[in-house]
Amino acid sequence: xxxxxxxxxxxxxxxxxxxxxxxxxxxxxxxxxxxxxxxxxxxxxxxxxxxxxxxxxxxxxxxxxxxxxxxxxxxxxxxxxxxxxxxxxxxxxxxxxxxxxxxxxxxxxxxxxxxxxxxxxxxxxxxxxxxxxxxxxxxxxxxxxxxxxxxxxxxxxxxxxxxxxxxxxxxxxxxxxxxxxxxxxxxxxxxxx
Amino acid sequence: xxxxxxxxxxxxxxxxxxxxxxxxxxxxxxxxxxxxxxxxxxxxxxxxxxxxxxxxxxxxxxxxxxxxxxxxxxxxxxxxxxxxxxxxxxxxxxxxxxxxxxxxxxxxxxxxxxxxxxxxxxxxxxxxxxxxxxxxxxxxxxxxxxxxxxxxxxxxxxxxxxxxxxxxxxxxxxxxxxxxxxxxxxxxxxxxx
DNA sequence: TAAAATGTTCAAAAAATATTGAACATTTTT
DNA sequence: AAAAATGTTCAATATTTTTTGAACATTTTA
Numbered sequence: 001x002x003x004x005x006x007x008x009x010x011x012x013x014x015x016x017x018x019x020x021x022x023x024x025x026x027x028x029x030x031x032x033x034x035x036x037x038x039x040x041x042x043x044x045x046x047x048x049x050x051x052x053x054x055x056x057x058x059x060x061x062x063x064x065x066x067x068x069x070x071x072x073x074x075x076x077x078x079x080x081x082x083x084x085x086x087x088x089x090x091x092x093x094x095x096x097x098x099x100x101x102x103x104x105x106x107x108x109x110x111x112x113x114x115x116x117x118x119x120x121x122x123x124x125x126x127x128x129x130x131x132x133x134x135x136x137x138x139x140x141x142x143x144x145x146x147x148x149x150x151x152x153x154x155x156x157x158x159x160x161x162x163x164x165x166x167x168x169x170x171x172x173x174x175x176x177x178x179x180x181x182x183x184x185x186x187x188x189x190x191x192x193x
Numbered sequence: 194x195x196x197x198x199x200x201x202x203x204x205x206x207x208x209x210x211x212x213x214x215x216x217x218x219x220x221x222x223x224x225x226x227x228x229x230x231x232x233x234x235x236x237x238x239x240x241x242x243x244x245x246x247x248x249x250x251x252x253x254x255x256x257x258x259x260x261x262x263x264x265x266x267x268x269x270x271x272x273x274x275x276x277x278x279x280x281x282x283x284x285x286x287x288x289x290x291x292x293x294x295x296x297x298x299x300x301x302x303x304x305x306x307x308x309x310x311x312x313x314x315x316x317x318x319x320x321x322x323x324x325x326x327x328x329x330x331x332x333x334x335x336x337x338x339x340x341x342x343x344x345x346x347x348x349x350x351x352x353x354x355x356x357x358x359x360x361x362x363x364x365x366x367x368x369x370x371x372x373x374x375x376x377x378x379x380x381x382x383x384x385x386x
Numbered sequence: 387t388a389a390a391a392t393g394t395t396c397a398a399a400a401a402a403t404a405t406t407g408a409a410c411a412t413t414t415t416t
Numbered sequence: 417a418a419a420a421a422t423g424t425t426c427a428a429t430a431t432t433t434t435t436t437g438a439a440c441a442t443t444t445t446a
Binding site (some may be wrong): 006078079091095098116 | 421423424427
């Protein structure tokens with residue numbers, strides 16, 4: 001049998017760990033070189049932690065940074081605040097914030113007398129989970145039945161493989177049932193945290 | 194308030210839908226131009242479906258292709274079979290198969306008298322789920338506690354923000370508890386399907 | 387033991403995805 | 417109504433991830 005070295009393999013769970021420029025080195029290291037740091041140690045740690053968490057879901061780094069900053073900051077922050085403190089581009093900050101808002105992970109706060117929109121992190125697990133499931137998982141399940149029937153109709157009943165293929169279709173149908181049961185269960189449990 | 198057109202936005206749930214070369218057009222369209230088709234309609238549909246499913250988990254297309262082919266084929270297939278029928282490079286087929294094997298999504302089958310290794314798709318939801326959770330989710334939860342204590346120790350107790358920051362740490366601790374409860378529950382439920 | 391068969395690895399190329407920044411649109415203020 | 421403030425969009429660029437293919441390693445066969 002050929003060699004099986006102990007896997008240098010990038011896909012060690014796919015999506016090889018993203019490393020890049022700033023905020024990468026030591027978890028609590030300073031941000032850039034120019035400003036000593038626009039973030040407190042707690043904020044820095046928080047940003048680093050959420051980059052990691054969101055990364056586990058294959059979400060872009062900027063999303064994690066933004067959520068991490070809002071999570072670790074008591075006062076609502078504006079787009080400019082986010083952009084400045086994180087040293088992001090305007091576009092990234094705008095789109096990232098919009099994405100988080102659409103998911104329900106970030107709340108808009110209206111501050112009387114202030115025109116700029118301000119944002120805070122949503123921390124209710126129920127809301128976070130249901131937003132994520134709604135936007136990123138449910139859509140795939142919705143067109144499941146239609147995909148399944150397409151698959152089923154691709155079977156040639158006269159072929160010797162037909163029996164096997166039908167059993168596979170049944171298999172997938174079972175999987176969908178599992179999800180139909182598991183998702184509400186998880187959502188309900190999330191409500192208790 | 195500035196314009197809010199209805200989101201052309203790439204990140205419409207992040208990871209914009211991957212399109213690329215072959216097997217992309219119509220779900221059941223022919224694979225390439227050269228060979229009329231190395232796959233049956235059922236196999237073609239299956240591959241297309243699993244590219245989609247694995248894509249939802251941000252896994253590379255080749256992984257979905259390989260699993261889809263094995264899933265829709267009764268006989269065990271060799272590395273060469275996979276490579277040929279899917280028109281993949283040797284490297285992709287080898288690494289993809291290895292990755293799926295390590296996850297437990299693909300089983301190795303020993304065929305008496307045949308030297309080449311052969312593979313079949315694992316379809317037990319319990320095995321698939323636990324493999325995925327073990328490889329891609331659990332690791333993130335494991336170093337959770339350590340990350341959490343780093344975060345906690347970054348709080349300056351004399352700062353006015355200390356109280357708020359402690360409550361955030363508590364928040365995250367609660368999330369970990371949720372996962373500690375939810376994961377086993379999901380694994381158990383998966384066992385029934 | 388040389389040749390063939392089977393697999394793996396990894397550097398280079400290709401493809402996909404994210405980020406930037408400047409142009410554009412809207413609302414508010416002057 | 418012009419200027420300022422605030423946000424969004426999108427084409428260009430940068431980064432990351434995936435794929436390829438040929439070199440390499442091991443085992444089996446002749």
